[in-house]
Amino acid sequence: MQQSSLLTSNHTESYYAATANTTALRNRLESDIEVDVCVVGAGFSGLSSALHLAELGYKVVVVESSRVGWGASGRNGGQIVNGFSRDLIEIEGRYGADAAKAIGEMALTGGDIIRQRIEKYNIKCDLKSGNVFAAFTPKQMKGLEAMCGNWQKHGHDQLEMLGVDQIREHINTDRYIGGLLDRKGGHLHPLNLCQGEAAAFESLGGIIFEQSSVTGIQPLNDRQMVKTAQGSVTANKVVVCGNAYLGNVVPEIANKIMPVSTQIITTEVLGKSLCQRLMPGQTCVEDTNYMLDYYRMTADHRLLFGGGSTYGGAEPSSIVNKLRPHLEKTFPELKGIGIDFAWSGNFALTMTRIPHFGQIGENVFFIHGYSGHGVTATHLAGKLIAQAIEGQPEQFNHFSDLPYYPLPGGRLFRVPLSVIGSWWYIARDKLGV
Ligand SMILES: Cc1cc2nc3c(=O)[nH]c(=O)nc-3n(C[C@H](O)[C@H](O)[C@H](O)COP(=O)(O)OP(=O)(O)OC[C@H]3O[C@@H](n4cnc5c(N)ncnc54)[C@H](O)[C@@H]3O)c2cc1C
Numbered sequence: 001m002q003q004s005s006l007l008t009s010n011h012t013e014s015y016y017a018a019t020a021n022t023t024a025l026r027n028r029l030e031s032d033i034e035v036d037v038c039v040v041g042a043g044f045s046g047l048s049s050a051l052h053l054a055e056l057g058y059k060v061v062v063v064e065s066s067r068v069g070w071g072a073s074g075r076n077g078g079q080i081v082n083g084f085s086r087d088l089i090e091i092e093g094r095y096g097a098d099a100a101k102a103i104g105e106m107a108l109t110g111g112d113i114i115r116q117r118i119e120k121y122n123i124k125c126d127l128k129s130g131n132v133f134a135a136f137t138p139k140q141m142k143g144l145e146a147m148c149g150n151w152q153k154h155g156h157d158q159l160e161m162l163g164v165d166q167i168r169e170h171i172n173t174d175r176y177i178g179g180l181l182d183r184k185g186g187h188l189h190p191l192n193l194c195q196g197e198a199a200a201f202e203s204l205g206g207i208i209f210e211q212s213s214v215t216g217i218q219p220l221n222d223r224q225m226v227k228t229a230q231g232s233v234t235a236n237k238v239v240v241c242g243n244a245y246l247g248n249v250v251p252e253i254a255n256k257i258m259p260v261s262t263q264i265i266t267t268e269v270l271g272k273s274l275c276q277r278l279m280p281g282q283t284c285v286e287d288t289n290y291m292l293d294y295y296r297m298t299a300d301h302r303l304l305f306g307g308g309s310t311y312g313g314a315e316p317s318s319i320v321n322k323l324r325p326h327l328e329k330t331f332p333e334l335k336g337i338g339i340d341f342a343w344s345g346n347f348a349l350t351m352t353r354i355p356h357f358g359q360i361g362e363n364v365f366f367i368h369g370y371s372g373h374g375v376t377a378t379h380l381a382g383k384l385i386a387q388a389i390e391g392q393p394e395q396f397n398h399f400s401d402l403p404y405y406p407l408p409g410g411r412l413f414r415v416p417l418s419v420i421g422s423w424w425y426i427a428r429d430k431l432g433v
Helices: 044-055 088-095 097-104 109-120 138-153 164-168 190-203 272-278 319-330 375-389 394-400 410-431
Strands: 032-040 060-063 128-135 159-162 178-187 207-209 214-220 223-228 232-240 258-267 284-287 293-297 303-311 339-349 356-360 364-368
Touching: 032 044, 032 223, 044 060, 044 190, 044 232, 044 364, 044 375, 060 190, 060 232, 088 097, 088 138, 097 394, 109 178, 109 190, 109 375, 128 138, 138 159, 138 178, 164 178, 178 284, 190 207, 214 232, 232 375, 258 319, 293 319, 303 319, 319 339, 356 375, 356 394, 364 375, 375 394
Parallel strands: 032 060, 032 232, 060 207, 128 284, 232 364
Antiparallel strands: 128 178, 159 178, 214 223, 223 232, 258 303, 258 339, 284 293, 293 303, 356 364
């Protein structure tokens, strides 16, 4: 998606936008104001940071190009998947046992923050517990067993390995040979969570400007000035949370991530009894393929089914044609089912699939690159940013100190090189090895 499409008062035409709790539009930034902290972007990263900071008593402004939750946060699968896009085993292998321990201790924090906020601020967002990682092959099962053992080592005690019969108690399909159930995972309506967090932030005196694209950030004495077309915010600290949609606004971080698109379709209403028969456990599911399917039932009894990814952020010519075969293979009973919604969104990929947190000088922080698993990690990131701004950067530094690996090929060739690299993994999915 291009930067020019950002400045809009419309959400993408998703199931979430059609069932949002509110459609009220906020003001544009049309003056010059001064605050403690300016947050760029009103997705989960920005809102989580802003709310943590407002709870600590900071005067905070959020500046958003489009609408609260317009980006990945308001259009994702809504799956609360604990941990990070790369498993702790791989984190340990790449960065060592100390880093894995420090990061492993935070693997459940994001999900806990979400649940606490839903309760504290009474956010209506259809929260349900439980997520299942589903395996097609013995090799994938072995991987899940290793992941389960390793998570338990880090104190996660809500996990259960599922055999071939047990997984069918959750998902009524013969596609899988087993899986891993995480009872501390779950799913929700992400746009309504964004809106609820935005309202909570505003209830504490925070201000959000919508339809206000940040065009640049520049030092002003020992502060920073964040500029939009019609106004500016001067702040002691800036938190950049534009993630896959930021483009080149902050050149220091523009090349550190790659936008990747993924798509979702939502069926017509299936009704309660069919939903319960197809997914008796009412969990959400993601399979363990490289090009994975992820799906769940909605509160109004539809199947919301996502999958695939395209490096660079392009959209397929027909989202329905791309995803329908996967949906029907999973649930043959739904062959020919009506599709009411189809949309695409971009997440930000890092080379290591570990989120990338850092600082540009003393006063500008950035958090991005959740690599497709950001619902929980964004909420953790917001907490760590707030701690760092409070002068307690230890946990933030566990991430920001990790060595950074650039995407191969630089800005020009990172997309084609990543596509070539992915062929190997896609071929493995197809061969089932
Ligand atoms: C289709 C899809 C499905 C997904 N499913 C899941 C899932 O089920 N579970 C999971 O854990 N993760 C999932 N993800 C990933 C997850 O949604 C993201 O990692 C997460 O939402 C990132 O949040 P964010 O706030 O960093 O970025 P975003 O939500 O993209 O927010 C960035 C915001 O910054 C704004 N912005 C950008 N540039 C500027 C600027 N110059 N000025 C002002 N504002 C600006 C944008 O308008 C946008 O609102 C999915 C992603 C997609 C796209």
